[in-house]
Every structure is written in structure tokens, then in C-alpha cells.
Amino acid sequence: MTAEPLPPGATLGILGGGQLGRMLALAAARLGIRVHVYDPAAGGPAAQVAAAETVAAWDDTGALARFAAEVDAVTYEFENIPTASLDAIEALVPIRPGRRALAVSQDRLTEKRFLRDLGLATAPFAPVDSLAELESALAELGTPAILKTRRFGYDGKGQARLRDVAEAPAAWAAMGGAPSILEGLVPFSAELSVIGGRGADGAVACFDPGENVHEDGILRRTSVPATVPAALATDAVLIAGRILNALDYIGVLGVELFVTDAGLVVNEIAPRVHNSGHWTQTGCTICQFEQHVRAVCGWPLGDGSRHSDVVMENLIGDDIARVPALAAEGAALHLYGKAEARPGRKMGHVNRIVARSG
Amino acid sequence: MTAEPLPPGATLGILGGGQLGRMLALAAARLGIRVHVYDPAAGGPAAQVAAAETVAAWDDTGALARFAAEVDAVTYEFENIPTASLDAIEALVPIRPGRRALAVSQDRLTEKRFLRDLGLATAPFAPVDSLAELESALAELGTPAILKTRRFGYDGKGQARLRDVAEAPAAWAAMGGAPSILEGLVPFSAELSVIGGRGADGAVACFDPGENVHEDGILRRTSVPATVPAALATDAVLIAGRILNALDYIGVLGVELFVTDAGLVVNEIAPRVHNSGHWTQTGCTICQFEQHVRAVCGWPLGDGSRHSDVVMENLIGDDIARVPALAAEGAALHLYGKAEARPGRKMGHVNRIVARSG
Numbered sequence: 223m224t225a226e227p228l229p230p231g232a233t234l235g236i237l238g239g240g241q242l243g244r245m246l247a248l249a250a251a252r253l254g255i256r257v258h259v260y261d262p263a264a265g266g267p268a269a270q271v272a273a274a275e276t277v278a279a280w281d282d283t284g285a286l287a288r289f290a291a292e293v294d295a296v297t298y299e300f301e302n303i304p305t306a307s308l309d310a311i312e313a314l315v316p317i318r319p320g321r322r323a324l325a326v327s328q329d330r331l332t333e334k335r336f337l338r339d340l341g342l343a344t345a346p347f348a349p350v351d352s353l354a355e356l357e358s359a360l361a362e363l364g365t366p367a368i369l370k371t372r373r374f375g376y377d378g379k380g381q382a383r384l385r386d387v388a389e390a391p392a393a394w395a396a397m398g399g400a401p402s403i404l405e406g407l408v409p410f411s412a413e414l415s416v417i418g419g420r421g422a423d424g425a426v427a428c429f430d431p432g433e434n435v436h437e438d439g440i441l442r443r444t445s446v447p448a449t450v451p452a453a454l455a456t457d458a459v460l461i462a463g464r465i466l467n468a469l470d471y472i473g474v475l476g477v478e479l480f481v482t483d484a485g486l487v488v489n490e491i492a493p494r495v496h497n498s499g500h501w502t503q504t505g506c507t508i509c510q511f512e513q514h515v516r517a518v519c520g521w522p523l524g525d526g527s528r529h530s531d532v533v534m535e536n537l538i539g540d541d542i543a544r545v546p547a548l549a550a551e552g553a554a555l556h557l558y559g560k561a562e563a564r565p566g567r568k569m570g571h572v573n574r575i576v577a578r579s580g
Numbered sequence: 581m582t583a584e585p586l587p588p589g590a591t592l593g594i595l596g597g598g599q600l601g602r603m604l605a606l607a608a609a610r611l612g613i614r615v616h617v618y619d620p621a622a623g624g625p626a627a628q629v630a631a632a633e634t635v636a637a638w639d640d641t642g643a644l645a646r647f648a649a650e651v652d653a654v655t656y657e658f659e660n661i662p663t664a665s666l667d668a669i670e671a672l673v674p675i676r677p678g679r680r681a682l683a684v685s686q687d688r689l690t691e692k693r694f695l696r697d698l699g700l701a702t703a704p705f706a707p708v709d710s711l712a713e714l715e716s717a718l719a720e721l722g723t724p725a726i727l728k729t730r731r732f733g734y735d736g737k738g739q740a741r742l743r744d745v746a747e748a749p750a751a752w753a754a755m756g757g758a759p760s761i762l763e764g765l766v767p768f769s770a771e772l773s774v775i776g777g778r779g780a781d782g783a784v785a786c787f788d789p790g791e792n793v794h795e796d797g798i799l800r801r802t803s804v805p806a807t808v809p810a811a812l813a814t815d816a817v818l819i820a821g822r823i824l825n826a827l828d829y830i831g832v833l834g835v836e837l838f839v840t841d842a843g844l845v846v847n848e849i850a851p852r853v854h855n856s857g858h859w860t861q862t863g864c865t866i867c868q869f870e871q872h873v874r875a876v877c878g879w880p881l882g883d884g885s886r887h888s889d890v891v892m893e894n895l896i897g898d899d900i901a902r903v904p905a906l907a908a909e910g911a912a913l914h915l916y917g918k919a920e921a922r923p924g925r926k927m928g929h930v931n932r933i934v935a936r937s938g
Contacts, residue, residue, distance in 0.1 A: 230903055230915045230928075248606050251629045254903075254915025254928065265631075271609045273628040507862055507888075507912050507933055516907070525910040529936060530865075530887055545588055545612075549874070552883040554865050557588045557612025570588075570612065575865055578887055578936060 227422075227520035228294050230254035234519060235293030235315070236268060237261075239275070241558035241568060242299035242495050243268030245503075249511035255519060260289050267558045268299070283310040290314035297473060297518040301327045301493050302374050318422075318518040319473040323493040326469065329372045331403045333491060340468055342461060343487045345480075346406035353394045359404040360387045366407045369393045371400040381439075408487050410480035414448050414455075417499035418462035419474045419513040422520045426466050429510065430528045431458045432498050434478070440566060444498045444534045446505060447579070450481060457486050465491060474499070474514035497536065497568070504554045504573035505532040531577040537570040539563050548572050585780075585878035586652050588612035592877060593651030593673070594626060595619075597633075599916035599926060600657035600853050601626030603861075607869035613877060618647050625916045626657070641668040648672035655831060655876040659685045659851050660732050676780075676876040677831040681851035684827065687730045689761045691849060698826055700819060701845045703838075704764035711752045717762040718745045724765045727751045729758040739797075766845050768838035772806050772813075775857035776820035777832045777871040780878045784824050787868065788886045789816045790856050792836070798924060802856045802892045804863060805937070808839060815844055823849060832857070832872035855894065855926070862912045862931035863890040889935040895928040897921050906930050 228234070234250050236243045239261030247257040247268050258274040259266075269275040274292070278285030281304055290296065290311040297318055308324065311317055317324075326336045334347045348359035350369060360367060365387065371380040380400075382393035394402075413436070418428040433448035434441055448455060462477045465488075469475075476496025478489040499510035508516075508524030516524055537544065542563045548555055557570035586592070592608050594601045597619030605615040605626050616632040617624075627633040632650070636643030639662055648654065648669040655676055666682065669675055675682075684694045692705045706717035708727060718725060723745065729738040738758070740751035752760075771794070776786040791806035792799055806813060820835045823846075827833075834854025836847040857868035866874075866882030874882055895902065900921045906913055915928035 227904065227907070230900065231917065231919060244609070248609055248629070251602070251606055251917070252912075252914050254917050256628060256917065270614060270631040271606070271629050273623075504865055507931075508910065522908045522910065524907075524912070525933075529933070542588065546585065549585070549882075550880045552866065552880065554610075554882070556610050559589065559609070559612050559614065561589060573865075575883075575887070 228255065231256065232294040232519070233258050233273070233292065234515065235260060235289055235296040236272075236299060237296065237303055238299035239263065239266035239268040240299055241267050241560075244271055244558060245511045245556070246297070246299065246495065246515060247271045249509065250515045252512060253515060253519070253521070255515060258289065258293050260286070267560060270559045280304055280307050283307065286310040287314065295518055295520075297514070299494055319469070319471050319475070319493045323469045323471055323475070327491055327493045330370055330490070331372050331401075334403065336468075337465075337488050337491075340464060342464070343485065345408045345487060345489070348404050350394075350402040350404050353391060356390050356394050356402075356404060357387065360384065360390060363404060363406040368405050368407060369397060369402055370405065371397055371402050373400070408480050408482055410482050410487070412448070412450065412481040413489070414450065414458050414479045414481060414486070415444070415496065415498035416458045416462040416477045416479070417474060417496055417502065417510045418459070418466050418477065419510070419517055419523050419526070420466040420471045421517050421523045422472050423522065425523055426463045427513070427523045427526050428459045428462050429499060429502050429506065429526050431455050432501060432534075434498050438566070440536070440538060440568075441497045442536055442538075444501055446501050446528065446532050454481065454486065461486060461488065473517045474510050500556065500571050501532040501534040501573055502526065503556065504575060505530045528579050530575045531579050533574050533576055535572050535574070536568055537572065539565045539567055539569065542569040545570075586613065589614065590652040590877070591616050591631070591650065592873065593618060593647055593654040594630075594657060595654060595661055596657035597621065597624035597626040598657055599625045599918075602629055602916060603869045603914070604655070604657060604853065604873060605629045607867065608873045610870060611873060611877070611879070613873060616647065616651050618644070625918060628917050638662055638665050641665065644668040645672065653876055653878075655872070657852055677827070677829050677833070677851045681827045681829055681833070685849055685851045688728055688848070689730050689759075692761065694826075695823075695846050695849075698822060700822070701843065703766045703845060703847070706762050708752075708760040708762050711749060714748050714752050714760075714762060715745065718742065718748060721762060721764040726763050726765060727755060727760055728763065729755055729760050731758070766838050766840055768840050768845070770806070770808060770839040771847070772808065772816050772837045772839060772844070773802070773854065773856035774816045774820040774835045774837070775832060775854055775860065775868045776817070776824050776835065777868070777875050777881050777884070778824040778829045779875050779881045780830050781880065783881055784821045785871070785881045785884050786817045786820050787857060787860050787864065787884050789813050790859060790892075792856050796924070798896060798926075799855045799894055800896075801894070802859055804859050804886065804890050812839065812844065819844060819846065831875045832868050858914065858929050859890040859892040859931055860884065861914065862933060863888045886937050888933045889937050891932050891934055893930050893932070894926055895930065897923045897925055897927065900927040903928075
């Protein structure tokens with residue numbers, strides 16, 4: 223697909239009004255692109271900085287059609303948008319990244335099969351639609367293993383870890399009957415992620431791989447550069463490029479990878495800007511948010527080379543109380559405009575430059 | 581003055597909805613600070629990215645009071661705000677930078693006297709309130725000289741250059757009877773500017789001096805570092821620091837200086853973020869806009885050290901047609917969301933990294 227780039231003053235619609243939408247809106251503003259946010263909740267993080275806001279449910283096809291009629295292109299900050307809603311929009315205006323990327327990433331089983339068909343290593347997996355299937359999958363993959371719903375999971379929700387086949391009934395019950403996937407656990411020494419961008423012209427540009435540390439299933443820190451051999455970092459970037467091209471992707475995509483004794487294993491992909499790419503705001507001239515806006519608006523990709531080594535730390539829940547101390551530190555703080563600090567809720571992040579690079 | 585820092589979620593009021601207000605709003609958003617813009621025109625550059633907007637005239641004291649009641653602090657993007665309007669606001673909420681900085685910078689004569697009393701070099705000057713005073717001032721200062729209204733001038737407006745005393749009647753007529761100031765022309769080899777910040781705690785931090793090139797009275801380019809000896813750059817920073825402290829200033833201030841055979845001469849000061857500081861968005865972790873928001877919100881100043889050498893180029897009027905080519909270049913583009921590209925109108929700027937520093 224090629225398309226005329228949107229001119230300055232055009233309007234980009236963003237599905238979802240959370241922090242990713244907020245930072246996309248800030249990047250769009252830098253480029254003179256107006257933003258119209260669609261979200262079921264009013265006045266959220268993105269709407270606070272957008273030129274226009276539609277407050278309506280995800281399945282309100284009338285509101286979606288009115289929204290689509292008022293914007294020049296649509297992108298999204300999360301991938302679990304109902305198919306009928308996407309249909310209502312796409313009848314009027316392009317959605318970028320496109321439907322294929324959404325279809326692949328909305329379903330863990332489809333995603334695993336897509337990755338495997340690309341020749342990429344994944345965790346061993348098996349579809350699970352019943353307790354009997356779970357038990358036979360456990361016999362095949364062994365334990366420990368992890369059972370996940372195929373759809374609508376994030377930040378460790380909709381998952382159950384199994385250490386023994388005796389835990390199968392409880393784990394299956396926890397999925398609530400939803401189509402699921404069993405994944406073998408992959409022993410890994412580190413988790414990397416690559417944030418890659420692909421323009422409407424097919425040009426691909428990836429940011430340097432970051433090294434992630436999770437706590438309680440939530441990303442805690444990303445450090446760049448990753449402490450891996452250069453050849454492995456190059457492999458990671460090549461994997462991201464292969465995925466971007468296979469999906470004929472337009473926009474920025476996040477790829478999470480495990481570093482194992484047998485090389486890189488792809489954990490999952492996210493067809494959007496990604497928490498593990500927030501370091502680019504401080505480490506690069508053009509950050510992941512601007513790169514995504516450029517791509518979905520049909521602009522050429524920008525210069526995403528890294529000028530500084532950065533450690534990004536998420537501020538989660540009560541971490542918001544650390545803001546005065548973090549402000550005094552002078553590092554680059556990013557807060558999301560969320561009123562209430564619930565446990566596990568991402569409230570902001572801080573980017574610390576640890577060295578100059580390049 | 582010391583004050584409790586505004587918490588995330590507090591609202592900063594910005595007087596003026598142009599591009600400086602827009603970039604202040606984007607910086608405030610990064611810190612989780614809501615922005616409420618006050619401007620006589622609806623939907624301007626800043627309002628497009630603000631959480632709230634008041635559209636009312638500068639002398640609408642009722643609207644100003646309602647605006648002030650809804651915000652936690654007020655700052656401004658331009659210095660020519662009527663005194664009565666400031667009174668209406670200040671009865672309810674602090675204005676930062678404070679009234680002294682505004683009083684000094686709103687009036688070129690007051691400003692020159694303030695600088696001279698600080699022991700700083702300025703162009704020779706004399707007050708002019710009549711044709712007779714202009715003629716005697718010309719006799720004292722010689723020609724060439726430049727006649728300026730004391731108030732409400734920017735980008736070369738409200739100014740007349742005199743090469744000969746015979747031009748005095750026409751120049752005085754061009755001032756329309758407004759109280760004016762005659763300034764002797766200072767031969768200079770370069771123009772610098774220093775963007776300095778001072779926190780509510782009295783801490784001062786200046787960005788590295790930039791070197792400016794004007795065309796037709798409008799800033800065209802700022803390059804950092806400036807091509808001057810290190811001692812001169814240090815002098816420039818010390819001058820900015822002296823001005824900030826003398827004004828008990830809270831916020832970011834721009835100081836324009838001439839490099840002359842006799843050292844640095846202060847041209848003018850602006851009690852706000854400044855076009856010649858736009859390079860900081862790409863060259864520093866914390867840019868001038870965030871530094872200003874931090875200061876006026878009572879936060880500690882951030883790390884304004886320079887990580888890259890940058891050339892900032894303004895996009896003026898028809899330059900907006902160059903956006904596709906500039907986008908392809910991959911450099912950091914900043915567009916202001918202005919619908920109409922009039923001659924002389926600042927439409928955006930581009931920051932190009934020319935080298936890594938530090």
C-alpha cells in the first residue's frame with residue numbers, strides 16, 4: 223500500500239485514550255497533526271492533550287462511523303478492538319497498522335502459528351479448548367507450562383501457571399471456558415524487545431533492542447543497550463524486520479524476545495507502540511511515538527538512531543508518591559495524567575540517561 | 581519566594597495560545613500537569629493540545645477571573661499583557677514569572693535602565709516622547725540609530741531605522757505618537773542568546789548559548805554551540821544568571837546579546853521561553869519548555885545539559901511547503917498547527933543534530 227502523506231493540519235484518529243494514546247497525541251502535535259481520541263471514558267490521559275474527543279462504547283458503530291468520518295486516518299493504542307468496530311471504521315477511512323496485524327496479534331494461537339510459519343522460534347504451544355485438551359497438551363509439552371486465553375490478555379491477566387498436571391482442572395476453570403493456548407516455559411537468560419517501524423513506502427527502521435525486567439507480570443525496567451553480544455542484537459532487529467515485512471505493516475510494532483541457549487525465541491508481538499520503547503523519548507531524536515505517527519500518516523520514517531544510553535523505569539501504583547524525589551533528580555519524567563493510583567496501574571515512567579552513545 | 585510544588589494533576593493556566601503556549605502545553609503534559617489556555621482566538625496552536633480553553637479578550641476581567649479561579653498557577657507566552665488583566669488574575673492565583681519581570685520587559689526604556697543599573701552593557705539609548713526629543717537624541721547618539729516604541733513591539737514591528745537626522749520627522753510619525761526610545765546601533769560580529777531558568781527555590785540553570793541569525797527582523801537560525809571563545813560563552817551565561825537573580829525570577833528567560841569588540845552587549849530580554857531556545861527540544865534531555873513548566877509549577881529545575889550540537893531553523897510563511905522534503909530528511913520537525921501560512925508567520929521549526937557533544 224502506498225498513499226499520499228497526510229498534510230499538516232490533518233486529523234489522526236486514535237482508538238483508546240490511555241497513556242500510549244497520550245504520548246502518540248503529543249508526538250502528533252509536534253508534527254502539526256490534530257488528534258481525535260475515541261474512548262469509552264471521558265477526559266482520560268489522551269483526551270487531555272487531544273484536539274477532539276469522542277466518548278462512546280467500543281461497539282457503538284454509529285459513534286464509530288461519525289468518528290471515522292471526522293478523521294483522515296485511524297490508529298490504535300491497544301489491539302483488542304472488536305472486529306465489527308474495525309469494520310465500521312474501515313468502511314470510511316484507513317486503519318493503520320492494518321487488519322492482518324490485528325488479527326494475528328489479537329489471538330495468541332494465530333500469533334504463534336504466524337511466527338512459526340515465518341521460521342521463527344517460539345515457545346512450544348498447543349491449542350486448548352477443553353480440560354481433556356489441556357491434559358493431553360500437558361502430556362505433550364510437560365510442566366511447568368502456562369495456560370493463557372487466546373484473546374484479551376495483558377499484563378499477566380488471563381493466565382495460569384501449571385507446575386503439575388494435577389493443577390489442570392483449576393487452571394482450566396480459571397480461563398472461564400475461553401479458547402486457550404498452553405505454552406511451554408522457555409528457560410531464558412534475558413528478555414529483549416525490539417521496537418520496529420515500517421513506513422507506507424515499505425522502509426523499515428528499528429530502534430536498538432532494549433533489555434526488559436518484569437516484576438509481577440508487569441514491565442518494570444528497560445535498559446538500552448541490552449547486555450547481549452552484538453550478533454544477538456542484530457538477530458533481534460532482523461527478526462523484527464521480518465515480522466514487519468511479513469505483515470505488510472505500517473506503523474510501529476513491539477517484539478518481545480527471550481534470549482536462550484538456543485538463540486532468540488519470540489515471546490509475543492504488539493501491533494502498536496510499546497512500553498519497552500518509552501526509552502526512545504530520551505535516547506533518540508525521533509521517538510517511537512513520532513515514528514508511529516509518521517508511518518500511519520504516510521510520512522517517511524525519521525532518524526531513530528540512539529544518542530544516549532537510557533534506563534527506563536515504570537512508575538506503577540504508589541510509585542507516583544516518588545514524583546517529588548524524581549523531579550529533584552532532574553531526569554526525564556513522563557506522567558500520564560491519571561487521577562487515581564491503583565495497585566499495578568501504570569502512572570508514568572522516568573528515563574535516565576546513563577551514558578552518551580555513538 | 582518559595583512555594584509547595586504543584587502536584588501532578590494540577591492545572592497550569594497559560595496566557596496566550598500561540599506556538600510557545602503549544603510547546604509549553606506539550607511539556608506540561610509530559611509532567612502530568614493539565615493546561616488551560618486563555619486566548620482571544622479559539623482553537624489556536626496551544627488550545628489544540630490543552631485540556632481546557634477560555635476564549636475571551638485580554639481586557640475581559642470577568643473571564644480572566646473565572647480562568648484564574650480554575651487554575652493553580654498562571655504563566656504566559658508573551659509579555660504584552662495589560663496591567664489590569666494581570667491584576668485580575670493575581671488577586672486569585674500566582675503569576676510566574678512575576679510582575680517585576682513583566683514590568684521591566686514590557687517597556688524598552690525600563691528594560692534598558694534596569695540592565696544599565698545592573699552594570700551590564702547596552703546599546704546607547706535615550707527616551708523619545710516628541711520630535712524635538714528625537715532630534716536631540718539623534719544629536720547625542722548619532723546615526724545610524726533605531727527608533728522603537730517603548731511597548732508592544734516584536735519581530736521588528738514598531739521600529740524605524742534612521743541613517744540621517746533628516747529622517748526624524750518620518751520616523752517619529754511612524755511611531756504614531758507612542759512613547760519611544762532611540763537606540764544607537766551597536767556594531768557586532770555575532771548575536772548570541774542565553775535561555776536561563778530559575779526555580780522557585782532560587783536555583784539557576786542556563787542552557788548553552790546559541791548563535792542567532794536574523795533575516796528581515798525575524799529569527800532564521802540558532803546554532804549551538806555558538807562559535808565564540810569559551811570565556812565569552814561563560815560571560816553570556818553569567819549575565820543571564822545576574823538578570824534572573826536581580827528579577828527574583830521564576831521560570832525561563834531569554835537574553836539576546838551582541839558580541840562586540842568591547843565584549844557582550846545585552847540587546848533585550850524576554851520573560852518567557854524564546855524562539856532561540858527551541859534547539860533544546862533536540863539537544864537536551866530537559867528542554868526550555870519543560871524547564872519553564874517545572875519552575876512555574878514550583879518543581880526543581882531539570883537536567884538541561886546539552887547532549888548534541890543542533891542547528892534550529894525556523895519555518896516561516898511559505899516554508900511550510902518544504903515540510904514533505906523536511907519530513908524525508910528525518911530530522912526533528914516541529915509544526916505549530918496553524919491553518920494559514922502568511923508571509924512572516926512562524927509555522928514551525930526544524931532541529932538538526934549536527935554532532936554529538938559531551
